[in-house]
Amino acid sequence: MPTDTLSQTLSALADPTRRSILARLAIGEASVTELTEPFDMTMPAISKHLKVLENAGLIVRSKSAQWRPRKLNAGPMKDVSEWLENYRQHWEERLDRLDAYLTELQHHEPFNTDPNKQDIPS
Amino acid sequence: MPTDTLSQTLSALADPTRRSILARLAIGEASVTELTEPFDMTMPAISKHLKVLENAGLIVRSKSAQWRPRKLNAGPMKDVSEWLENYRQHWEERLDRLDAYLTELQHHEPFNTDPNKQDIPS
DNA sequence: CATGTACTTAACCGTATAGTTATATAACCG
DNA sequence: CGGTTATATAACTATACGGTTAAGTACATG
Incomplete structure (x- = not known):
């Protein structure tokens, strides 16, 4: 398992479900339930994808009552973009x-x- | 296994060994032996990485006597760059x-x- | 305090990935 | 032709990944 940051970012992005989640979050914060809805997949599966994105620093988790809304953090994408240059x-x-x-x-x-x-x- | 092009490109790039191979090929064509040298890894391992890169369209294989030099093809990177925009x-x-x-x-x-x-x- | 809602975590499963060693193929060279 | 060089493939192993179901946790509310 390569642990360097760029590898982690790239492999987090290398999944269409996760990219779709990011696209949704680009519009604005969303709860896990909201993020799960568009997919033919259970919530725990989405939860795992969210953990991958979070570990890659691409999203952050906040807290509001029993909700744990996620927010996009595009920072690591910048590194990818710069590497690609x-x-x-x-x-x-x-x-x-x-x-x-x-x-x-x-x-x-x-x-x-x-x-x-x-x-x-x- | 996501089979879409962008996922394939990103996951090919999500490995430091493969990115290092691409960096080498950005300088110019290289044989498999040359590509193996910098790594503490056997040739079959590199051969597998090359297959991943080739399947992602990031390199092409040519032929010269018993050598099978690889050449960089950055085309798919453009798609990544555009997606990142x-x-x-x-x-x-x-x-x-x-x-x-x-x-x-x-x-x-x-x-x-x-x-x-x-x-x-x- | 009990129940419902919104998650998260654990345990499990099948498949993919990244490496190995050993064997096969292909081209050159004396 | 026989050996050497260059590379590919097969078979195997260990670990990671992406999904599932089932159980656990946390907050809200009647």
């Missing part, structure tokens, strides 16, 4: 001179290929 | 009037919360 030029297929130059720059101090110091591109 | 305003904590307005817009046609039509925000 390392690769943007690779998916933008600009095969012109400038792109070649940028690629060349990339080759000098591009990515951290040391598996012991991952995901912290200098 | 839906949430950018949530991690950019601009709590001013404009942000409130944008958030209000977001509330009108924001995300797809229907679990049967996920990840295709209109």
Whole structure:
């Protein structure tokens, strides 16, 4: 089980149910019951998904009477977005001179290929 | 097992070994032997990781004598990046009037919360 | 205080994942 | 052809994941 933050965020996001929950929470707070409704799934199943999202720091739990509403916390997504930026030029297929130059720059101090110091591109 | 493309991409990325492999391939093509070297892991293990990356469309396999060099294909990362854009305003904590307005817009046609039509925000 | 509502947790199950070792395939090289 | 190099596949193991049902906890209310 990889325990690093980025892995945890990515694997939390790698499930359509959880992404759908996040989409709902982007609209605003919601109770577990509300979050369960759209799915053909029991509440404990949703509860587990919520725990995964919470452990990844993507949602926070508050408290109001017997309700435990969840709120979106997009913070960790920023890290994913920033990590992805390392690769943007690779998916933008600009095969012109400038792109070649940028690629060349990339080759000098591009990515951290040391598996012991991952995901912290200098 | 979620089979949708975005889930497949995200779960392929949710492993530090695989991200490190991608970082290496961002520099240029590499053989399986070269890709194995930095890791304290056997070649079959890396071979499996490569299969995961290949199934996610993040790398492609070519052929040169007895070598099967892998090449980065960042295409699927673009989809992740675009999906994340839906949430950018949530991690950019601009709590001013404009942000409130944008958030209000977001509330009108924001995300797809229907679990049967996920990840295709209109 | 008893009952209902809103969860959470435990125990269990089937399948997937990540690694291993051992074996197979494929291409090159003398 | 026979050996070596490069890689893939098979078989196995241990652990993680995603779901279930059933039982437990916490607050609200009559």
